[in-house]
Amino acid sequence: MGSGRLAMSGSEPVIRPFRDGDEVAINEGFNRVFGLDRPLSEWRWKFPAVPEGRWIMLAEDVGGRLLAHYGASPMQLQAGDLVVRAGQPVDVYSTPEARRTKVFTHCYRAFIEAFGNRDDLPLMYGFPGGVHYEMGLTQLAYEPMGPVGYWRRAVGRGRRVWLPRYRVVRGFDPEAADELWARARARYPAAGIRDGSWLGRRFTGRPGVEYVFLTARHKTRAAASAVVRIVGERLLWADLVWDGEDPRALVELDYAVDAVGLRSGCTEAELWLRGDDEAAAGLTRLGWSARPHPENLRMVARAFHPDLDLRDIARRVYVTMGDSDLV
Ligand SMILES: CC(C)(COP(=O)(O)OP(=O)(O)OC[C@H]1O[C@@H](n2cnc3c(N)ncnc32)[C@H](O)[C@@H]1OP(=O)(O)O)[C@@H](O)C(=O)NCCC(=O)NCCS
Structure with missing residues (x-):
């Protein structure tokens, strides 16, 4: 020593x-x-x-x-x-x-x-x-x-498209998560692997804590998924995977996330999102705004x-709150 x-x-x-x-x-x-x-x-x-x-x-x-x-x-x-x-x-x-x-x-x-x-x-x-x-x-x-990459929005602002093409289903489905990740993973050049195995470990089985899984599907195909946790009046959007094919999937998913917040009496929704400019643009259109993190977490x-180049990873890394242990 x-x-x-x-x-x-x-x-x-x-x-x-x-x-x-x-x-x-x-x-x-x-x-x-x-x-x-x-x-x-x-x-x-x-x-x-x-x-x-x-x-x-x-x-x-x-x-x-x-x-x-x-x-x-x-x-x-x-x-x-x-x-x-x-x-x-x-x-x-x-x-x-x-x-x-x-x-x-x-x-x-x-x-x-x-x-x-x-x-x-x-x-x-x-x-x-x-x-x-x-x-x-x-x-x-x-x-x-x-x-x-901290984002916020008041709960109750989610917008719904007319005649939705996507149906949002609730519940954890590891096979659907694997299938979605297999199609989506190329969109995330530097990211934690969000397959069914990881999602199951991270968001199920935690004593005393419930996470809500939402998946936007077109017919049987999963297009986007969210994991949400309610803490008092805060809705924490813990994780997002999107295949990037159709922004309407994100709109429907966001609407369903918002509905969970409304039903739970939440006032504010929070999200970490970094390294997905397309999703960020979509969520901005839905009323989300990027802010400095209140505790300046970095x-x-x-x-x-x-072969790991930290500068390259810093430029491209995908981050959600679920990457941390703070949700
Ligand atoms: C954070 C923590 C682990 C640091 O432990 P520690 O026993 O002070 O660590 P060390 O003695 O090895 O200190 C290393 C150096 O860290 C820095 N440091 C530690 N605590 C600091 C503080 N409160 N303010 C400023 N610098 C600090 C100092 O440079 C210190 O060196 P110095 O004592 O020569 O100035 C300890 O304060 C702790 O357990 N805090 C509560 C739990 C916690 O917050 N964990 C981290 C969660 S992210």
Whole structure:
């Protein structure tokens, strides 16, 4: 371990990868640091052992008490011809006793040393704001990738086309999602892979949280899909996949999203959308407007693969709120 203010009560912390059973202390630490009461079942949903594996480094004192945690949530990402596993740091923290001692920084560096390579996690990305954004760039060697692409609209403004060609159906259908992604994926030159497997992992089975799946279909063909979450009076449009063939599919989908918001008593709808100019133009016509993110969240990334060009990814990357763990 390198130099720095590491010594805690005269003894060096141990930094090591996750072992089965650590989840109890990690989740307790998470609840303490973030002032939450997250059940262990939600940790299990968020850090499944399969299919992408668990990517977690932790620091503990000699007595085995957890001091810092750096974990990443993995997904497959396509960038040009490459498909790689990308990790998003989530639930990262140091405990109050370990704060500003550099234990966290050392835990992060051990994480990168162990997993930041072309086979494990060739790409790391996240959406920090404020001091964490600055820390990411200055201390943790992340690169700036630009804003998240934040959009808003008052609920109740959705417009419907006369004689709709598309029927919007509700419910998660992994086969339809696979089929839509297969036709749509070429529109997203740099994007997390939104197939049925990922959508199922990301938006089903989360304890205590309901997501609404909507798919605009023409006959049996899925043309666009949305995932929505209601939080109080806010409608969060968590994900969008569109095959790009007919803007009317987007109009109908947007109308259905709006109807969910109206029925749930929402006043405002929010969306992250970046890297799809056609969808952005369509949604602008439907009354959505791009704004600065209220907490100035921005994307950052770090690459560990010679063929991943972060500048190119920053120019083209597709981002929705569902890429983050904030919805
Ligand atoms: C963010 C967090 C993990 C940083 O942990 P830490 O124990 O301070 O980390 P380190 O000791 O390794 O600090 C590394 C450097 O980060 C920077 N830094 C950390 N916290 C900072 C703060 N509040 N303001 C400004 N800079 C800060 C400093 O440059 C610091 O180095 P310094 O102490 O020599 O100035 C910790 O504050 C934390 O757990 N916060 C609550 C949970 C959280 O917000 N997690 C991040 C979610 S995105």
